[in-house]
Amino acid sequence: MTDGVVDDSGRTIQSVEIAFAVIDALQETGSAGVTELAELLDHSKSTIHSHLRTLEAQRIVVRDGDGYRLSLRILDMATHVRDQVGNYDVIREEVDALAAETGEVAQFGIEEHGQLSYLYKQAGERAVETASRVGTQQPMYATALGKTILASLPDDRACEIIQAQRFEAQTPTTITSAEALAAELDTIRERGYGIDDEENIEGLRCVAAPVTSDETVLGAVSVTGPASRVTHDRIHDELAEEARRAANVIELNTKFAKLGGSGRRK
Structure with a gap:
């Protein structure tokens, strides 16, 4: 369930929490009726029905x-956020x-709300x-992307995130x-890259x-694969350098874009 929405007094607004719980549930189920949602979320059918009617009126869900199910307006919102x-x-x-x-999974992640959020993902052959x-979150401390971002953040922000974990x-x-x-x-600061040694999922x-x-941390770029293929030797001898090269090209092209020019992959 998503974090509660907070009003000026610091209290969460329950109706908004329920609405987002309904959205989360529809994302997980794909499609569901009032009775199923009421059972999943432990609310009365009348409460769920009222929220569904409101979300339908706002074109967030469709019959x-x-x-x-969730409407295509969600896709429009997601595209706007990405852009x-x-x-x-x-x-x-x-x-x-x-x-x-690399032939493996490559990803880009950013930090949001003290967690790692996946912005883009591509699979190699x-x-x-x-x-x-894309769009999901993982703990910062259990992922190479999250730990690498943490190691690059200003000390006060990194400490704030760590203390909240x-x-x-x-x-x-x-x-x-x-x-x-x-x-x-x-260790990550010293060598310039972070490693998830089967810390988030066994075997990866x-x-x-x-x-x-x-001096602004945009995020981190990573390569993920099975432990049998992504060995420690391969990480240190090959994959870390590939990830750092990709990160450097993103940095250079971002700088050129800000200056109104264009960069090219070397």
Whole structure:
């Protein structure tokens, strides 16, 4: 369920929370009726029906037979949000190239609300399926992208995020303390890239490089693959450099775009 919406007094607004819970549930189910949603969300059918009618009036959901589904207006909103990232086309081009070069999954992530949010994802020809999807979020401390972004943020912002974390072991190798995370961030700063050593999903490893512009952290770019193929040697000898090269091209092209020019992948 999404975080509660807060009014000026600091209290959450329950009706808005319920509306977003309905949207979340429809995203998960694809389509659902009033009774199913009421059972899923533990609210009365009359409450769910009222929220669905309101969302339908606002063109956020549409009727789908005996149920409801999300409308294409959600897609319009998502496209608008994506297009607000000024260097999105550059990111897409470089992530596509990174996936093609490595044959693995390549991704770009940013920090939102103290979590890692996936902005773009592309699969290479040998890629295996991963749980991440564009728009979804993962813990910063359990992902190469998240840890790499944290290591690049100003100290006060990084500390704020770390202090707000609720550390939970995703796998046996997940970092589960602020002290261990701080030590890991120091290592990332020293070598210039971060690694997820089966910390988020067992059997998958990931390496990520930070992307910055004028001392602003834009996000990070990564390569993910099965541990059997993404070995430690391959990470340090090949994939880290590939990720750093992609990050550098994004940085340069972002700078050129700000100056009104254009950059080219080398």
